[in-house]
Structure formats: C-alpha cells, structure tokens
Amino acid sequence: MSRPAPSPIYTLRGAGAPLNSLHFSCHGEGTPLLFSGSGKGAIHMWNLNSRRPEKVIEGHSGSSVMWVSTLQSRDNLISQGRDMQVCLWDLSEGRSEPVDAVWTGSVGFCQCSVLETSPSASLLAYPGQQTEEIRVVELPSKTPVCTLLPEAKLGMVMSMQLWQPDSGPGPLLLAGYEDGSLLLWDVTQRADLSRVRAHPEPVMCLTFDTERLRGVSGSSERELASWTLDEQSKLQLRDGVTLVNPGVSQLCLRGDGKLLASAGWDHRVRVFGWKKLRPLAALQYHTDMVLSVAFSDHQDPRRRLLAAGSKDQRISLWSIYSEGGDAV
Known part of the structure; x- marks a missing residue:
C-alpha cells in the first residue's frame, strides 16, 4: 500500500450483540441514519449526527436479525430474523410492533433481497422452507409471484x-448455493438462464453491478470470484482476486460503482477499486469477525461513509472519500 490505512472516524457502541446487517438512509433532507440488525433481535436506528441510537426496536422475539433495509422511504423498514419471519415496520407512527410479516420457514442464513418496482410496491425474494427454494412475493400485498x-x-x-x-421484460435474480454454484433466474418466466460453479465452497455472499453487468462473490476460501453477464444472459467467470486470509461474510459495492468493500473473517475490512479489483486498503480495527459492510448514500460525496459491523459488537465508520472518487 502506498499510504498507511486510515483509522475509523468514530465507532458506534451499545448494540450488545454481533452486528449482522447494516443499512444507511442518508438521502433527503432528514437526519442521516444507519440501521443495524443484531444477534439478539434488536434493530438500532443510529443518528449519525449525534452518534447515538434514535430508536431501538426489539423484534423477532429475541432471535438474531439477519437483514435490515428500507422500502420507498426511511419510515418503512423491513427486517429478517432467525425466527423465520420477515417483518414490515412503519416508523412514522412510532409503533413498536410490526405492521405485517411474511413467514419464510427457512432455517438457513441467506439474506433476503428487495426490489422497488413502483413508488408503492416492491418485490421481496426470500429463502423458502425447502433448502434450495427461493420464494418471491409482492409487497405490501404479499401476493405470491x-x-x-x-x-x-x-x-x-x-x-x-x-x-x-x-x-x-421482468426482474432477474442471482443466487449463490451451498455447492459453490451461481444461478441466474428469470423471475417472470420462473426459469434458470445460466449456471456457473464459482467456488469450491458455499457462496457466502455476492454483489452485482447492474450497470456494468459485473459481479463478485465470496466464500470461506481465499478467492473472490469475479464474473460477468453477457448479452445472451450467460454467466462468464473472470479473473478474481486472492485474499491474504480466507473467509468473507459480506460484499458491498459503492453506489457510484468505484469501490468494493469486503467483510473479512480475519477481522479486517478490505477495500478494492471495482474497475480492476485492485486492492486499495485493509482497514484494521475490529477484534473479531467482520459480519457486515455498507456504504452510505449521502448526496454529498464528502459525507459518504463506509460502515462495518462485527462480532465484537461494535460498528466502525470510515471516511473513504477522495477527490478522485476511487481511492481511499
């Protein structure tokens, strides 16, 4: 590395459990927020100005929260727990109970994925009761797709x-499986379009650049697999990158498509230039596995942050803005 790696600009403490999922909500004129889902069933809504929780929701009967996101606006929260429930929350009315829920029946650790299809509707994909099964429903109606x-x-x-x-015509879905395969699904036709074996181990995480039709996936080994989608909707493996240590919990691509972050089992967050998958920095702060990473969506690039949640119960926040936009 040409320059020493930076230190976090601040740390959020008080979750009291491993941090499995992070989601920023910084767009608009409101207070910038960071949502976190913890291993003891709590969803924290962190005020990034005061650096304190603005609200704590005790959801999912104390079961681990695996995934959090927002729908249409920051008031519509969605969360997935190990209690086999995906819960919908309306934060505008100050409620502490979910307004609706979807039962998944899944005992795995696969996180959901949501796609907003209109100002008032979304598609939710979630792991089903059978181990290989993915179900897609419309929200808020919960109509099966x-x-x-x-x-x-x-x-x-x-x-x-x-x-x-x-x-x-319709939405597509990329899925990673236990045998190391990646599968591209056409949701409308309910058909698989392409499959490649990207890893010898289970695909722990993936992220896909929908503009450049490039993706990357990680597993318990030392290789990040890189792949593209060609004009015939076929997955093509490309040159990946070898990590210093094995194991990746999560991958996140910055909104401008310039940086990729990985959450490492070796307690480190690694940042790559997305264009060539060039390693830029290894961010070292946490004392246990990093479980989640997220980039903020702030309109001002100078206020965009990278957040990392760890098994050590802390969230580190890093400023990785530069004038060039693609360096740390």
Missing part, C-alpha cells in the same frame, strides 16, 4: 440479489 427451485442438487441457497435489467 413465483417459487424458484433448481433442477440440479445445489444444496442450500446462501445468498441472492434481485434487480431489474434495463432491457427485457
């Missing part, structure tokens, strides 16, 4: 991402 089951025995579904392509 499809069930996706691969013909081959790929093992448990481990990770997924929904997106709407610029051309073509």
Whole structure:
C-alpha cells in the first residue's frame, strides 16, 4: 500500500450483540441514519449526527436479525430474523410492533433481497422452507409471484440479489448455493438462464453491478470470484482476486460503482477499486469477525461513509472519500 490505512472516524457502541446487517438512509433532507440488525433481535436506528441510537426496536422475539433495509422511504423498514419471519415496520407512527410479516420457514442464513418496482410496491425474494427454494412475493400485498427451485442438487441457497435489467421484460435474480454454484433466474418466466460453479465452497455472499453487468462473490476460501453477464444472459467467470486470509461474510459495492468493500473473517475490512479489483486498503480495527459492510448514500460525496459491523459488537465508520472518487 502506498499510504498507511486510515483509522475509523468514530465507532458506534451499545448494540450488545454481533452486528449482522447494516443499512444507511442518508438521502433527503432528514437526519442521516444507519440501521443495524443484531444477534439478539434488536434493530438500532443510529443518528449519525449525534452518534447515538434514535430508536431501538426489539423484534423477532429475541432471535438474531439477519437483514435490515428500507422500502420507498426511511419510515418503512423491513427486517429478517432467525425466527423465520420477515417483518414490515412503519416508523412514522412510532409503533413498536410490526405492521405485517411474511413467514419464510427457512432455517438457513441467506439474506433476503428487495426490489422497488413502483413508488408503492416492491418485490421481496426470500429463502423458502425447502433448502434450495427461493420464494418471491409482492409487497405490501404479499401476493405470491413465483417459487424458484433448481433442477440440479445445489444444496442450500446462501445468498441472492434481485434487480431489474434495463432491457427485457421482468426482474432477474442471482443466487449463490451451498455447492459453490451461481444461478441466474428469470423471475417472470420462473426459469434458470445460466449456471456457473464459482467456488469450491458455499457462496457466502455476492454483489452485482447492474450497470456494468459485473459481479463478485465470496466464500470461506481465499478467492473472490469475479464474473460477468453477457448479452445472451450467460454467466462468464473472470479473473478474481486472492485474499491474504480466507473467509468473507459480506460484499458491498459503492453506489457510484468505484469501490468494493469486503467483510473479512480475519477481522479486517478490505477495500478494492471495482474497475480492476485492485486492492486499495485493509482497514484494521475490529477484534473479531467482520459480519457486515455498507456504504452510505449521502448526496454529498464528502459525507459518504463506509460502515462495518462485527462480532465484537461494535460498528466502525470510515471516511473513504477522495477527490478522485476511487481511492481511499
């Protein structure tokens, strides 16, 4: 590295449990917020100005919160827990109980994926009761859209991402499975379009750049797999990157498509230039596995942050803005 790695600009403490999921909500004129989901069932809404929790929601009967996100606005929160429930929350009315829930029946660790299809509707993909099963429903109606089951025995579904392509009729879904396979699904046709074996181990996490049609996935080994989607909607493996230490919990691509962050089992957050997957920095602060990473969506690039949540019960926040936009 040409320059020493930075230190976090501040740390959020008080979650009292491992931090499995992070989600920023910094757009608009309101207070910048960071939502976190913890291993003891709490969802913290952190005020990034005061650096304190603005609200703590005790959800999912104390079971671990695996995933948090927002729908349409920051007041509509969605969370997924190990209690086999996906809960919908309306924060505008100050409620402490979910306004609705979807039962998944899944005992795995695969995080959901949500796609906003209109100002008032979304698609939710979640792991189903069968280990290889993915279910897609419309929200808020909870109308079933499809069930996706691969013909081959790929093992448990481990990770997924929904997106709407610029051309073509309906949404597509990328899913990573226990045998190391990646599968591209056409949600409308309920058909698998392409499959590649990206890893020898389960696909723990993936992220996909919908503009450049490039993706990357991680597992328990030392390789990040890189892949593209060609004009025939076929997955093509590319040169990946070898990590110093094995194990990646999560991957996150910055909104401008310039930086990629990885949450490492070796307690480090690694930052890469997305264009060439060039390692830029290894951020070292946490004393246990890093479980989650997220980039903020602030309109002012100078106020954009990278957040990392760890098994050590702390959230570190890093300023990685530069004038060039693609360096740390």
